[in-house]
Amino acid sequence: MFPSTENEPSGTPLRSRLGVLTKHPTIAIDGPAASGKTTVGRLLARRLEFQFLDTGLMYRALAWTAIRKGLSLSDGAALRQLASDETFEFTVQEGSASSDERDPRFYTPEVDSGASQVAQWPEVRTALVKQQRDIASKGSIVMVGRDIGTIVAPNADLKVFLVASPETRARRRMLQVGDEGGYGRILADIKQRDQRDTQRSHSPLVAADDAHKLDTEGMDVEQVVDRIICMIGAA
Numbered sequence: 001m002f003p004s005t006e007n008e009p010s011g012t013p014l015r016s017r018l019g020v021l022t023k024h025p026t027i028a029i030d031g032p033a034a035s036g037k038t039t040v041g042r043l044l045a046r047r048l049e050f051q052f053l054d055t056g057l058m059y060r061a062l063a064w065t066a067i068r069k070g071l072s073l074s075d076g077a078a079l080r081q082l083a084s085d086e087t088f089e090f091t092v093q094e095g096s097a098s099s100d101e102r103d104p105r106f107y108t109p110e111v112d113s114g115a116s117q118v119a120q121w122p123e124v125r126t127a128l129v130k131q132q133r134d135i136a137s138k139g140s141i142v143m144v145g146r147d148i149g150t151i152v153a154p155n156a157d158l159k160v161f162l163v164a165s166p167e168t169r170a171r172r173r174m175l176q177v178g179d180e181g182g183y184g185r186i187l188a189d190i191k192q193r194d195q196r197d198t199q200r201s202h203s204p205l206v207a208a209d210d211a212h213k214l215d216t217e218g219m220d221v222e223q224v225v226d227r228i229i230c231m232i233g234a235a
């Protein structure tokens with residue numbers, strides 16, 4: 001179906017193919033909750049020897065920190081202040097780049113919901129988008145999120161928008177977190193986050209006009225990454 005990993009060219013020729021386009025290529029991967037962006041993006045970055053940035057982790061870390069400090073998730077100004085804190089920037093960058101393990105603190109139902117609440121505030125988004133662009137300017141990078149292809153990196157060299165039904169995403173997330181009985185709750189949560197992410201007035205989740213929509217139904221992570229690498233070859 002898709003080329004196997006062994007038959008792929010190694011990371012360097014792929015990197016240089018994108019490098020012909022710009023000095024520091026950016027690959028933008030967007031998609032809804034639990035669409036596999038982070039797993040796919042991290043593996044892709046490793047194969048290309050690019051940096052990796054999970055922007056969702058920034059919103060999650062902000063929500064977690066705000067909850068811990070007792071800040072209201074409705075106080076946009078206080079959240080923006082927190083987002084601009086230097087310690088916060090450093091922690092998130094390190095966590096995103098260095099670890100395959102999901103930090104369990106940032107993946108509780110409370111933080112799932114809190115992250116999508118803090119992400120609604122324009123002042124929070126402005127502060128985090130600025131940090132994301134600064135990080136991207138430093139080198140070749142794979143960035144994953146909701147607004148990478150539209151807002152953060154509208155000139156990205158390749159834009160991919162991952163698509164899968166809410167039911168498929170809920171099944172994958174259920175297996176990932178090992179919560180066999182939790183399908184109904186996880187599905188309801190995904191639908192609620194989809195609604196919040198697509199309907200917020202500031203930077204809603206939407207595919208960029210020039211994004212490649214990739215339906216991942218029935219595909220595993222390796223197959224999705226192989227498919228994106230084929231897109232790079234055609235870029």
Ligand code: DC
Nearest residue numbers: 055056057059115116119145146147
């Ligand atoms: O991708 P994720 O589930 O880890 O993202 C957590 C929340 O952060 C999600 O509800 C939407 C928000 N988010 C966003 O608004 N913009 C991004 N670029 C990344 C995430």
